[in-house]
Amino acid sequence: MxxxxxxxxxxxxxxxxxxxxxxxxxxxxxxxxxxxxxxxxxxxxxxxxxxxxxxxxxxxxxxxxxxxxxxxxxxxxxxxxxxxxxxxxxxxxxxxxxxxxxxxxxxxxxxxxxxxxxxxxxxxxxxxxxxxxxxxxxxxxxxxxxxxxxxxxxxxxxxxxxxxxxxxxxAGADPQGDLGEEHHQESRLIPLVLRVAAGIREAVEVYGSDYPTQDGTAIRDYVxxxxxxxxxxxxxxxxxxxxxxxxxxxGTGRGYSVKEVIDTARTVTGRTIRTNIAPRRPGDLPELVANCERAARVLDWQPSVVAIEDIVETAWRWQCRAQ
Ligand SMILES: NC(=O)c1ccc[n+]([C@@H]2O[C@H](COP(=O)([O-])OP(=O)(O)OC[C@H]3O[C@@H](n4cnc5c(N)ncnc54)[C@H](O)[C@@H]3O)[C@@H](O)[C@H]2O)c1
The missing domain is CATH 3.40.50.720 (NAD(P)-binding Rossmann-like Domain)
Structure with missing residues (x-):
């Protein structure tokens, strides 16, 4: 078909x-x-x-x-x-x-x-x-x-x-290592953070540290x-x-802040990851987290990977392979 x-x-x-x-x-x-x-x-x-x-x-x-x-x-x-x-x-x-x-x-x-x-x-x-x-x-x-x-x-x-x-x-990459996130001009947090961990970039920009969240950085739900x-x-x-x-x-129903994602990447990679605090970007929102009950009901679908460590780990394996 x-x-x-x-x-x-x-x-x-x-x-x-x-x-x-x-x-x-x-x-x-x-x-x-x-x-x-x-x-x-x-x-x-x-x-x-x-x-x-x-x-x-x-x-x-x-x-x-x-x-x-x-x-x-x-x-x-x-x-x-x-x-x-x-x-x-x-x-x-x-x-x-x-x-x-x-x-x-x-x-x-x-x-x-x-x-x-x-x-x-x-x-x-x-x-x-x-x-x-x-x-x-x-x-x-x-x-x-x-x-x-x-x-x-x-x-x-x-x-x-x-x-x-x-x-x-x-977020993340194919667990068998066949595919991953690969853009000439990257704008997404996890691949950018991992490029810093890999020594390809100097530092990663953290856009906004004054959001009304527990650590001031924006929260997203990574699937x-x-x-x-x-x-x-x-x-x-x-x-x-x-x-x-x-x-x-x-989504997964669980949100992680930008800071939590960066800290997770530090743990997963064991590398130093430098950050630069920058102003909020126009159009960005403080916190977006999904309720996925309708997808569970209609599609009988549920995420199998929820922990951010596991998501970052597959992306890191891809990053190391892609070098
Ligand atoms: N990645 C995310 O976190 C995310 C979140 C929400 C929604 N989305 C949506 O999911 C979709 C896929 O996202 P992605 O992360 O794979 O993006 P991506 O940029 O990696 O892939 C988009 C692809 O579409 C191609 N493309 C763009 N315009 C085209 C056109 N006019 N004709 C033919 N090809 C064209 C690009 O070359 C690219 O290969 C997009 O529609 C995006 O808006 C992505």
Whole structure:
């Protein structure tokens, strides 16, 4: 069964291809390689191209018998979205509109969409449940919420069923060492911290030490990438079994502060990790932690890795291998 994986040369998408192949599916990767790596496409074939190119997408759908789409392709740097919003609306929203139109034109009626906890904005209580208010505070979150809305409307209008998975923070690497997080320009905490541990960077910036949290640094819920991609396979099976369009939080229900993550990395690596305290970044929030009971109920999914030590350990093994 052929599954289109947009952004399959990127971090989460490449791990998803492995999970799909292990579950008996054939992944077809579409990626413009703006952030992804050709060598990360180890399961299925790579079609290099852009979601904003309608003719390119239509040809892929026409040439294959695509049963469903796993839609990862997007730009995903919150701070960049604040300073360059049109880039985010053009890529993440317009790209998704093209993709959905191509899918509909070619009778593909199932989509799993990579949404984000950024759709909630500043939560009024923790942990966050799916029905909590959705008031994004940055263009990245606004764009993802718009795509979720479009997908629901396309179910009403055309019967296109979808699962929007609202990831909290994806982290870690493939435990077999086949894949990991690998970006030319890294913006995410754990890979940056591990680059400092590996001696590739001098220090890591800690953005904000005056948040209303126990140690003043921002708290995030880190979900291991292999658990996250298992949730995608479960979501695909949910749609195949006739399940309804829905949106689900994917996290662990446990938050760690930036300081706790750095201290954990010091313990796991046994290395010195220098930090520079910097001001808060625009668009960043103090604390985001998921309630994942709905995903447990609908997908029979639960994270298998919850301890931050275990998550950092897989990422460190990848970092050491990648050098
Ligand atoms: N990593 C996280 O913590 C996290 C959290 C919440 C949501 N998400 C979402 O999950 C998805 C995957 O995230 P990731 O961490 O793997 O990101 P990533 O940057 O590693 O992967 C995205 C991939 O999409 C490709 N791409 C971007 N725009 C494209 C376009 N127009 N056409 C074709 N390919 C394009 C990039 O080259 C890259 O390979 C994204 O949609 C992101 O917004 C990620």
């Amino acid at each position: 052929e599954i289109l994986v947009t952004g399959g040369a990127g971090y989460v998408g490449s791990h998803a291809c492995k999970a799909l192949a292990n579950a008996g599916y054939t992944p077809l990767v579409v990626d413009n390689l703006s952030r992804g790596n050709t060598h990360a496409v180890k399961w299925g074939s790579l079609y290099e191209g852009d979601l904003r190119d309608t003719a390119f997408l239509d040809k892929i759908f026409r040439d294959h018998d695509i049963q469903a789409v796993l839609h990862f392709a997007a730009d995903s740097n919150v701070a960049e979205s604040v300073v360059d919003p049109s880039k985010y609306y053009k890529n993440n929203v317009a790209g998704s509109i093209n993709l959905v139109e191509s899918a509909l034109n070619n009778r593909c009626d199932k989509v799993i969409f990579s949404s984000t906890c950024q759709v909630y904005g500043t939560p009024n209580k923790l942990p966050i449940v799916e029905d909590d208010p959705k008031l994004p505070v940055n263009p990245y979150g606004h764009g993802k919420l718009l795509v979720e809305r479009m997908l629901r409307d396309c179910d009403e209008a055309h019967g296109l069923r979808s699962v929007s998975l609202r990831y909290f923070n994806a 291991h990438v292999t658990d996250l991609v298992d949730a995608h396979v479960a979501a695909l099976k949910h749609l195949e079994a006739g399940g309804e369009t829905t949106a689900l939080n994917i």
